[in-house]
Amino acid sequence: MRPSVEAIGGLALVVGAIALVIFIAVEATLIYSAWHYRASRMPGPAPQIAGNSRLEIVWTAVPAVILVVLFVLMTGTMREIGASVAGGGTPAGMRILARGYQWWWEYRYPSSSGEVVLANELHIPVSTAVDLDLESADVVHSYWIPGLGGKTDMIPGRTNHLRLYASRTGTFTGQCAEFCGVEHAWMRLTVVAEPRADFDRWLAAQSAPRTAPTGAGAAGERVFTSNLCVSCHSIRGTGAKGEAGPDLTHVGSRTTLAAGVLKNDAAAMRAWLADPQRYKPGALMPRVPLGDAELDALVSYLEGLK
Numbered sequence: 001m002r003p004s005v006e007a008i009g010g011l012a013l014v015v016g017a018i019a020l021v022i023f024i025a026v027e028a029t030l031i032y033s034a035w036h037y038r039a040s041r042m043p044g045p046a047p048q049i050a051g052n053s054r055l056e057i058v059w060t061a062v063p064a065v066i067l068v069v070l071f072v073l074m075t076g077t078m079r080e081i082g083a084s085v086a087g088g089g090t091p092a093g094m095r096i097l098a099r100g101y102q103w104w105w106e107y108r109y110p111s112s113s114g115e116v117v118l119a120n121e122l123h124i125p126v127s128t129a130v131d132l133d134l135e136s137a138d139v140v141h142s143y144w145i146p147g148l149g150g151k152t153d154m155i156p157g158r159t160n161h162l163r164l165y166a167s168r169t170g171t172f173t174g175q176c177a178e179f180c181g182v183e184h185a186w187m188r189l190t191v192v193a194e195p196r197a198d199f200d201r202w203l204a205a206q207s208a209p210r211t212a213p214t215g216a217g218a219a220g221e222r223v224f225t226s227n228l229c230v231s232c233h234s235i236r237g238t239g240a241k242g243e244a245g246p247d248l249t250h251v252g253s254r255t256t257l258a259a260g261v262l263k264n265d266a267a268a269m270r271a272w273l274a275d276p277q278r279y280k281p282g283a284l285m286p287r288v289p290l291g292d293a294e295l296d297a298l299v300s301y302l303e304g305l306k
Contacts, residue, residue, distance in 0.1 A: 103186055
């Protein structure tokens with residue numbers, strides 16, 4: 001199978017080619033007629049043509065044939081898109097739960113060690129059909145990755161479905177496509193398609209609990225567990241079991257922070273922890289009053305959660 005975006009792109013090329021041929025034929029006819037029947041060449045009243053049955057049949061039949069061809073092509077493409085989005089009876093290689101929050105994404109992967117909860121960065125194996133079960137925890141969101149095709153709403157109290165299929169490796173970006181509040185624009189999507197072996201290694205690493213920290217990281221874990229952080233976030237292998245915010249077990253391995261607001265590095269992490277509302281006003285994460293030493297230790301800890 002191929003991604004629905006490729007099916008749409010293929011149809012667009014065919015329709016564009018047909019439209020270009022029609023455009024050239026019409027414009028060529030107009031230019032020829034304007035030149036051939038110009039006043040300087042044919043003085044006097046222009047000849048009046050009462051009708052031409054053969055010509056009228058041609059210009060009726062040709063557009064009809066073109067429309068039939070386009071109808072058949074579009075019907076086939078719609079059927080292919082429907083199969084891509086909803087599965088079309090073909091078993092998927094993987095099923096993942098995707099849940100939208102204001103304003104971040106949660107993913108729940110099946111794993112041999114149990115369900116793995118991750119946030120904001122979706123990884124999928126290339127050349128594998130992946131079915132997403134789409135849910136919303138608060139308001140209507142819309143899951144849209146143009147490079148992989150398909151745009152499906154996430155509605156509270158309902159589970160919708162979207163099939164993803166990446167025919168090549170790479171990073172695909174997207175966006176929540178339904179206005180969902182003040183930080184809607186900062187509800188970005190990142191999908192990483194990678195070879196199956198790389199994906200399996202990544203999922204195995206994400207399935208593991210956090211690595212026990214040492215040094216500054218150990219001090220940072222104490223800061224984390226003794227402040228409000230533990231009420232909202234989970235880190236497997238610790239007493240942090242909060243569910244209001246993203247799971248942070250392997251936050252250091254992600255490419256961005258806060259669903260695409262900042263690049264994930266130590267400086268950005270420190271800035272985000274010091275004042276989340278500066279970068280994402282309206283987000284549920286409050287500013288926690290921490291001293292410089294506490295911030296440094298917490299950054300060391302979180303960036304070390306790979």
